[in-house]
Amino acid sequence: MNEIAGKPETEERDLLVFGAEAFTSEEYARAEPDRLWRKVWQHACREEDIPEVGDYVAYDICDDTILVVRSASDEISAFYNVCAHRGRRLADGCGHVQEFRCSYHAWKYNLKGECTRVLDREDWGDRLEQDRLDLPHVRVDTWGGWVWINMDPDAAPLREYLEPASSMLEPYELDRMRYRWRQWCHFDCNWKVAMEAFIESYHVEGTHPQLLKFADYYTWSQAESLHSFHGFDEREAAHEITGNNTITRTGRGDDARQSIAALQVELIETVNASTTQTFVDASTRLVDELPEGTPVDEVMAHFMASAKADDAVRGVIWPEIDPDHQAKCGIAWHLFPNMTIGIGITFALIYRVRPFRTDPDKCIFEAYTLERFPEGQEPETEWIQADPYEPGAWPPVLLQDFDNMREVHRGMRSKGFRGCLPNPVQEKPVSNFHRSLADYMGTGAPRPL
Numbered sequence: 001m002n003e004i005a006g007k008p009e010t011e012e013r014d015l016l017v018f019g020a021e022a023f024t025s026e027e028y029a030r031a032e033p034d035r036l037w038r039k040v041w042q043h044a045c046r047e048e049d050i051p052e053v054g055d056y057v058a059y060d061i062c063d064d065t066i067l068v069v070r071s072a073s074d075e076i077s078a079f080y081n082v083c084a085h086r087g088r089r090l091a092d093g094c095g096h097v098q099e100f101r102c103s104y105h106a107w108k109y110n111l112k113g114e115c116t117r118v119l120d121r122e123d124w125g126d127r128l129e130q131d132r133l134d135l136p137h138v139r140v141d142t143w144g145g146w147v148w149i150n151m152d153p154d155a156a157p158l159r160e161y162l163e164p165a166s167s168m169l170e171p172y173e174l175d176r177m178r179y180r181w182r183q184w185c186h187f188d189c190n191w192k193v194a195m196e197a198f199i200e201s202y203h204v205e206g207t208h209p210q211l212l213k214f215a216d217y218y219t220w221s222q223a224e225s226l227h228s229f230h231g232f233d234e235r236e237a238a239h240e241i242t243g244n245n246t247i248t249r250t251g252r253g254d255d256a257r258q259s260i261a262a263l264q265v266e267l268i269e270t271v272n273a274s275t276t277q278t279f280v281d282a283s284t285r286l287v288d289e290l291p292e293g294t295p296v297d298e299v300m301a302h303f304m305a306s307a308k309a310d311d312a313v314r315g316v317i318w319p320e321i322d323p324d325h326q327a328k329c330g331i332a333w334h335l336f337p338n339m340t341i342g343i344g345i346t347f348a349l350i351y352r353v354r355p356f357r358t359d360p361d362k363c364i365f366e367a368y369t370l371e372r373f374p375e376g377q378e379p380e381t382e383w384i385q386a387d388p389y390e391p392g393a394w395p396p397v398l399l400q401d402f403d404n405m406r407e408v409h410r411g412m413r414s415k416g417f418r419g420c421l422p423n424p425v426q427e428k429p430v431s432n433f434h435r436s437l438a439d440y441m442g443t444g445a446p447r448p449l
């Protein structure tokens with residue numbers, strides 16, 4: 001692991017270059033379903049999406065379509081969402097059913113995917129085997145409050161696949177968080193271009209310059225197995241304080257009372273994530289609660305203690321996480337292949353990107369925030385399709401990232417582009433993404449620089 005303090009090391013294996021094929025080639029995109037998407041664990045939905053028996057989510061990935069169903073109070077089943085008769089998709093989106101009834105010729109399936117009705121079955125005589133009628137199962141498991149699926153019967157178990165991310169993130173109790181908002185859109189770029197816009201913070205100066213007045217954004221990054229993560233190099237003692245995960249930062253300026261509040265307000269207003277109303281309220285009270293000149297570590301300690309106390313009063317008990325562990329976990333994780341978790345003590349910002357069918361130029365982009373709420377006070381949310389060009393439809397910081405996604409997708413197709421040169425210290429998640437991709441896709445690994 002990198003040391004949190006001091007300059008992170010540059011490793012030889014991260015001094016590399018790779019071409020644009022993974023982003024632009026139609027052949028590569030057509031190979032992805034077989035080599036990648038049918039082999040990896042991917043989250044299909046949250047457990048909270050399917051709380052009642054009969055609730056389902058239809059999860060589409062490239063040409064595959066899978067039903068994830070609460071088939072019993074303590075059981076989730078997953079099977080292909082394709083009628084055994086002539087291949088009609090059985091369900092779309094999400095909903096609640098007693099059974100699945102195909103809208104073409106009215107065959108029926110129970111919540112475990114077993115075929116329960118074939119119209120005029122006797123027409124086949126005794127030639128229809130039940131096995132041939134039941135919907136083929138897909139592996140399913142849960143971690144972090146998500147329901148994960150895997151189409152490969154020989155894949156490693158979910159937990160093994162996610163390590164060490166799963167163990168390191170376990171203390172955050174992501175399973176106890178719930179949606180605060182969730183949005184999606186179709187986006188005209190390769191899914192990897194979109195994913196890479198959210199797995200490093202090296203882009204802050206270029207893309208989000210307004211944030212520079214609040215803090216430094218020099219980052220360390222770390223690859224572990226298929227996955228990776230990055231964080232800020234907080235040299236202040238403040239990161240020792242429980243609850244401060246380096247997202248909840250001291251900010252810039254002489255008066256920590258004001259700089260902490262300024263950053264929290266900026267985050268809620270321009271990202272609508274990466275903090276909570278509790279943190280915003282506790283931060284804006286600092287100027288009233290502490291005298292001018294209070295040392296930064298005391299301000300941060302007070303800020304954290306009062307946010308924690310405020311949450312406790314409303315029934316949100318913070319998980320106990322060792323401050324060193326929090327510092328080690330950084331601010332954001334890339335879980336291979338297509339998920340990012342921006343992590344905080346009581347909140348998370350998630351991105352998921354999927355290819356649209358096998359089109360290398362189109363993806364399905366989703367962003368959502370999770371938060372820990374008092375039990376019974378979780379907000380009712382639903383997926384909102386938000387136009388990426390419509391002013392106000394997405395938080396302003398994301399619009400800045402969207403610009404990069406469009407322009408990178410275009411730029412890397414130009415003859416003059418000689419391949420990506422990821423920063424060997426701060427963009428290890430990008431390098432690792434392409435190493436992992438190359439392993440699955442059977443393409444050449446990124447070249448040494």
Ligand code: FES
Pocket residue numbers: 083084085086087088102103104105106107
């Ligand atoms: S395709 Fe489903 S019943 Fe015919």
Ligand SMILES: [Fe+2]
Pocket residue numbers: 197198203207208397401
């Ligand atoms: Fe960004």
